[in-house]
Amino acid sequence: MNTINSSNFLLPNIADKLCSYQKERVSLMINDFIEINKQMDSYHFEYCPKCGAYHPVLVKAGKTKAGKQMLKCNACNKRFVCDHGQLTFYSHQSQAKWNDLIIQTQNGNSILKTAAKINVNEFTAFRMRHKYLHFIEVMEYPIQAYERD
Template identity: 75%
Template sequence: MSINYESNYLLPSIYDQLCAYQKDRVSQMIRDFIETNRQMNQFHFEYCPKCGQFHPVLVKAGKTKAGKQMLKCSSCHKRFVCDHEQLTYYSHQPQSKWNDLIIETQKGNSLLHTAAKINVHESTVFCMRHKYLHFIEDMESDIYGRS
């Protein structure tokens, strides 16, 4: 007998009343919350992204509307998001959707297929894919010294 990972968080009477789509959404939300909690324990910035202070002392400073952790530098007293200068920076989509987008892009699947898979609009997938490909291009140029 297999037990659903997500059903452990809901009462069986409630879980049985949900349709497959709702169960998937609950599952996605739980994975996002777990990923957020995991990321909250891994803050390490060599330099402050705002003032450039070496090994800054950072303090948690609330969350954004999207649920991302905000940090505050004790030197310059400016706040910034924990994923500053990362692929998910300035994105309203959770990390799990970015992970799915990366997999779908590497498989060469279409925008429509990817949009249906991660449950966002095609224009959002287009912008996310564009940002992902640009991010890879920037990483390659840093590695290989191209300008």
């Protein structure tokens, strides 16, 4: 990835008033925002994380205080943050259940068996497995996964 020089973002009269570490921070922040927007444009939600709608129609719906892009699902009208960097993000399930789900998935156990083991319903287990497998895919093939979407 290209490192973007802070001088690309700052007017010379502003850049002159900042220390180099401050310019560096501004530059990192801007890079983060650009990255968030890029992910927002390329990431495709198979299911709405709020209502579980399959292939939901999502529209941009403002930003959080932290600058994260929010999306709104047309099916349920609920908003959520576009952040798929963490497996447990926007999950109501605990880390312990996720750990069990990963083990069950790696062992090739069925959705039904997995659901029973971690005490969630089949649909939740299915969504969790799907999210996990997608996460693994993005981790292993980040460029292909983004381009395909």
